[in-house]
Amino acid sequence: MGLPQGYTFRKLQVSDYSNNYIETLKVLTTVGEVSQARFEELFAHWDSLPQLYQPHVITNEQGVVVATGMLLVEKKMIHECGLVGHIEDIAIATSEQGKKLGYTMITNLTQIAEAAGCYKVILDCSTHNIGFYEKCGYTNGGTQMVKRA
Amino acid sequence: MGLPQGYTFRKLQVSDYSNNYIETLKVLTTVGEVSQARFEELFAHWDSLPQLYQPHVITNEQGVVVATGMLLVEKKMIHECGLVGHIEDIAIATSEQGKKLGYTMITNLTQIAEAAGCYKVILDCSTHNIGFYEKCGYTNGGTQMVKRA
Numbered sequence: 001m002g003l004p005q006g007y008t009f010r011k012l013q014v015s016d017y018s019n020n021y022i023e024t025l026k027v028l029t030t031v032g033e034v035s036q037a038r039f040e041e042l043f044a045h046w047d048s049l050p051q052l053y054q055p056h057v058i059t060n061e062q063g064v065v066v067a068t069g070m071l072l073v074e075k076k077m078i079h080e081c082g083l084v085g086h087i088e089d090i091a092i093a094t095s096e097q098g099k100k101l102g103y104t105m106i107t108n109l110t111q112i113a114e115a116a117g118c119y120k121v122i123l124d125c126s127t128h129n130i131g132f133y134e135k136c137g138y139t140n141g142g143t144q145m146v147k148r149a
Numbered sequence: 150m151g152l153p154q155g156y157t158f159r160k161l162q163v164s165d166y167s168n169n170y171i172e173t174l175k176v177l178t179t180v181g182e183v184s185q186a187r188f189e190e191l192f193a194h195w196d197s198l199p200q201l202y203q204p205h206v207i208t209n210e211q212g213v214v215v216a217t218g219m220l221l222v223e224k225k226m227i228h229e230c231g232l233v234g235h236i237e238d239i240a241i242a243t244s245e246q247g248k249k250l251g252y253t254m255i256t257n258l259t260q261i262a263e264a265a266g267c268y269k270v271i272l273d274c275s276t277h278n279i280g281f282y283e284k285c286g287y288t289n290g291g292t293q294m295v296k297r298a
Contacts (some may be wrong), residue, residue: 141295
């Protein structure tokens with residue numbers, strides 16, 4: 001979907017711990033100390049629930065992770081036991097911005113969610129990113145409210 | 150937490166299929182045809198992942214479901230493998246509105262999420278509900294974007 005030559009969109013692999021996955025996430029927010037053991041524990045948890053947690057990455061021509069994105073598929077009672085896709089934790093390595101990796105990540109995760117039968121896909125963003133998500137086919141759906149512990 | 154006499158906040162039970170659970174959800178949105186077998190299948194799925202899916206209800210003095218709310222607890226890599234609570238599918242029976250059941254549902258689900266270690270709890274709402282969620286301790290965290298299939 002328009003990725004630069006040699007770039008690949010794929011599922012997260014356990015070997016990505018030492019392949020720039022954590023460093024890429026740090027572009028988004030605080031990650032803190034995540035040891036290889038903790039990474040592997042969480043990876044195994046996600047991997048045990050493959051329909052629910054669908055973590056993806058984009059790698060560059062060296063095979064290094066340069067973008068991250070999670071698709072979380074929630075099973076609801078409403079809409080005849082419908083599925084809703086939640087897109088979470090999109091991060092693009094600073095040195096790789098301007099290559100439309102974010103667009104590819106969002107549109108690919110959206111296609112996966114729709115192919116899985118999700119009746120809608122949702123995500124939360126800052127006001128200054130609304131235009132970007134509109135280009136990805138999204139519309140304003142309301143307000144995110146948050147309470148921090 | 151200020152519920153009327155005889156009202157109870159508790160986890161969803163499988164017997165709630167025939168106890169006004171589906172009817173209460175219909176106040177929120179389209180539910181469609183959900184047979185008892187499909188309800189029980191989804192209930193069993195939620196019940197198999199008790200840390201992740203935490204569906205709750207409020208019952209009135211007759212023991213009938215009059216409010217619903219889901220707490221979904223996501224395990225993330227960011228924030229040192231932190232937990233985020235998602236509050237979903239809040240519905241209050243039309244005949245029971247004005248009794249602060251929504252406030253009790255939201256604050257109780259939030260407390261459960263925080264007790265489970267969530268570093269934040271998030272939900273999406275319409276603009277006209279922002280004031281209500283502010284009374285529940287929430288602040289505006291951004292914009293929800295949506296793509297419907």
